[in-house]
Amino acid sequence: MTIEAILTDIEGTTSSISFVKEVLFPYADREMEAFLRTHWERPAVAECVAQARAESGQPLASPEQAAALFRGWIAEDRKITPLKTLQGMIWQAGYESGDYQAHMYSDAVEQLREWQARGLKLYVYSSGSIAAQKLFFGYSEAGDLTPLFSGYYDTTSGGKKEADSYRRITADIGVAPERVLFLSDVEAELDAAREAGLRTTLLDREKVLLNTSHARAETFYDVAL
Template sequence: MQPVLDENTDLKCVILDIEGTTTAISFVKDILFPYIRKNLKKYLETHWEEEQCQGDVQALREQSINDSEEKKSSADKLQVVSPKILSNDENLELTRQSVVDYVLFLMDADRKVTSLKQLQGHMWKQAYSTGKVVGQIFEDVLPAIKHWISERKKVYIYSSGSVEAQKLLFGHTAEGSILEFISGHFDTKIGAKVEVDSYCKIAKEIGCKNKEILFLTDVTREARPAKEAGCQVAVVLRPGNAPLSDEEIQEFPHISSFSELYAEGSGVEKAKLVKK
């Protein structure tokens, strides 16, 4: 069996995805996203005049304009036309409704745009601070993070969700805040998770060679560019995650628990991950 963790390379950094990796997909799907859908209209009504809310609206408006421009230049005539966000000079109720329509459009299309994640992060901040939402992580996550830190490795988060949303989740878990154990956060501002260059940028920013990084994610479309960038990778199998194809199983090492990455109590990293 071929070990996945390179025994000839000193692993210095671990980068963790969130959804389906540290946290169940159901938490995002059944708690976080429904909260946005249920409370968006009321949130806009309550915070509309605030500078932060107007900043979020303007970012979404600019994204909607970009969507329209891309539609005009596209040869795909069947492409769905996105809703347009009205200007603030229009009827206030209609303008707010146009924001609601566009946000729901982005969510329905599973768009990973920064403007959407920014608004969601601000809404979730209110939910976490009032105790309406509590961050969830799998039980093997915190022990593994503490183990890596004890081995002088640094742990980072890289998620499509905004940095603010990441900090909210890890700052309000059932175990309390675990932000002290995380050295840094990255979101789509560094680049898309499906692009090789994103992982190179992260490596440069954290001062690690690409080969000294282990990236853990639940999807191969993110693992593949990280691997192409020269990082070590493993796909995490969690309840509710999409199953891997036979080809993906052959292509990538995979684990069901972070604890599989180290020998319990020995303080020595295990090259346990193998392509099965």
């Protein structure tokens, strides 16, 4: 069956986990309270706080209270939409000020460019917000890579370990699931995608998942279409 579209994860797949864990997460944690104090009345920020209030049951009546909750969620690595949205806003400030650039594996950059040039449609699915994904690829070490992608998906489409999320995404893309290849370094995500009918490939850059039931690749060069 011919592949028409590729859906890719970010962390551990196109980019190192360490960049997110060692650069982006600490930056958002460090800047959270000051950002909330400065932008407390901003509608998009107020909406994140309202969603967090509903999620947590806490009053979050001040920037300090909200920051404590969000920082706790960061420490717990919670995949909660208002946190991801707020992190994206903070990361945007960091990207735009030149505090960092997003890491990209060179094989991922080269292969994504080649696939797009061959007419394949490329999409991103990550637990980070769509805004954060666009910033990531827009301010990468390899330059602005956003023109490569036809669309982005985040937790608003559902959890990455739920088959229905992939059904929603392929329906939105408008390509039959069996013609979509999903790339990830997490087997549980690949299991869910396969349950939804997608083709799957495990990116095993650290060479630790040798017995996977999915097609396996150590770099993007090894991905078979």
